[in-house]
Amino acid sequence: MTLLKRGLTRRRVMQTGMAGIIGAGVAPIMFTRGAWAQEDFCNNPTGDTVTIGLNLPLTGAYAEEGADEQKAYELAIAHLNGEGDGGLLNVLAPSALKGNGILGKKVGYVSSDSQTKSDVARAGATRMIERDGAIMITGGSSSGEAIAVQGLCQEKGIIFMAGLTHSNDTTGKDKRRYGFRHFFNAYQSGIALGPVLGQEYGADRRAYHLTADYTWGWTQEESIKAATEALGWETVAAVRTPLGSTDYSQYLTPILNSGADVLILNHYGLDMVNSLPQAVQFGLRDRQANGKQFQIVTPLVSELMAKGAGEAMQGVFGTSNWHWNLQDPGSIAFTKSFGAAYGSPPSQAAHTAYVQMLLYADAVERAGTFYPPEVIKALEGHEFDGMGNGKTLYRAEDHQCMKSVLVVQGNEAPTSEFDVLNVVQEVDRETTTYDPSIFGGELGPAEPAPLC
């Protein structure tokens, strides 16, 4: 009673007790809030394996790129699991990869044929996330697919490492916090290709565009028009062709008497494999127009397309993300590893797929968790080297990789069926870097991480 009288009243005991209970119960929750969130996210891998979802166009206009991407993903997964010669794990710098899977979990995969169609790609990605428990989705050889799937991944809280997508919109107006692109874009193609076209064909040219009628075609047309008009070229016409067209005769005949002296084919994959030889069959390259030799330009080109287009590609200029005959240690290591596994050199689609797989795994290792917001933080602003494109930055503002771009030309004297492109110029990262705000768009939030 004396004690109580000196200050330790019943009220004081109750207050102290309550404070103790609240302190003991709530404080750990406050300090471990992140840890709780990191346990509770979409497809958190709990066993000893982790599943990656490969969304690949195995049929349709970009099927050949899809097939090559699949080989690259399988090779990357083998290397991550410590199998094979290790490929680019040995040259990626800095690297947290250990060759024992990702965070000690063996990497497995599920795949889906996107058919080069955005709706099918989205449905396939949904299935792999909801049914197969994929922690990350990667792949795609069309910007339409990439934009559709990265939108879905933002909703589901799943990271999307885009494969071959070249539209400005992917990391421009349609960019997403959960989407990342290693491949270059149409704007960078324009920056790299414009000066070479000016040097080769002069400033007084009249260009006619044939453009695949979807997001990638539109942005490439816009970027190449801007680059060539800055040289002083005039754009005679820009005609849209449906994606997956096979017969271009009806689009080619109007060019013959349009007054144009350059045809710019904003086509990719099978579209270009069909349109370029048909343009040559129509005698465009043999023509004289406005007192000049008629020329054809394919702003985005791959060795798979060049191989498919055959002789028609010889001497034609374009740009590429990467080429197997580059002589840096990363390119040599990847070409050797891929060639030994599949008997042919890798395409640029295979390269970007492989690199994306490794970059995701490395980011998870550095983050120490699969929790997507932490992996996103590890990728944003990350600078690395050794992947065949020189020092590369995963820009935080738009999730676009900043790196060198190749200007290529169809080889006029190929020594093998794979020796179809020559690298004319390697345009450095400083030159191809641009202000990320010019394309607008909002990345959106990383947290709270949506629960699928």
Place this chain on the structure above:
Amino acid sequence: MFEVIFLQFLNGLDKGAAYALIALGLTLVFGTLGVVNFAHGALFMLGAFCAVTVRMFLTMETVTVDPTQLSPWGAPLEIREPLVQAWLGDFGAVLVNYSVPFSILITIPIMLLVGIGLERGIIKHFYKRPHAEQILVTFGLAIVAQEVIKSIFGPNPIPQPMPTDLRGAADIGAWLGMQANVITYPIWRLVYFLFAGVVIGAVFAFLQFTTFGMVVRAGMADRETVGLLGINIDRRFTIMFGLAAVVAGVAGVMYTPLLPPNYHIGMDFLVLSFVVVVVGGMGSLPGAVAAGFLLGILQSFASMNQVKAIFPGIDQIIIYLVAVVILLVRPRGLLGRRGVMEA
């Protein structure tokens, strides 16, 4: 402007030739056997893959692996030597160069056998069944054929080069005494148009001027009466099915340099060809040919920039639009006969 119109007219003839060839085969089958054959596009595709297969054999190589050397991509170096040229010398080189026209000789007997086998094995069991069931079974057959070809040759198109002498463009303007280099057109497309003309002419001549053709025409007009005269009309109709398969097959072979074939190539043409048959008039051979060329030419003109500037997207719908208009004005099609596919 004249040059643009003339070139689009040539394009229309070229497209129309392909439509007409497929529609001709479809109409032959429908007119003789009364079967709506949705597998006809697959026959076009099989013909195209006959050309692919022939070229694969002609370009076979001996491969020697030299383990002491590596290719730039790290695989053991493969030294390849062409086999047919080694055996046949210059003649082998000519065969490889002209592999597409040469394939026609191989394709004709193969497609004849495929057609006869298909009719005897499956189609004949559906003669007395409703058209809907015929469509289902032939569509199923087309899908099976596609999947078989896909599993053997893969999903991607396989380019077939045209003979070197027939590459490039012909200066038609210069031929017609106009300014050079104004009206030029790919030589192979002209070859395809002429080829289609020869095949269509041969089919009509066969039906018009041979006893076999006369019996077939009689059977098409009145099957029962011809049967009552002691003529085995079924056997002749079976051969007509084989002939239709040959027409589709050779059309596919000659189209391969224009469009690298994949397993789906037949289906791309089939839908349009059905529209052509319906517009021409079910069962009418001249109708099918006329509608093929008409729709080909209209589609070409609809693709002109000047037309699309006024009617955006018209090139994508023109065929169906014309089909609707013609069927509203002439419900039996351009040259359709009363009683065909009518209850």
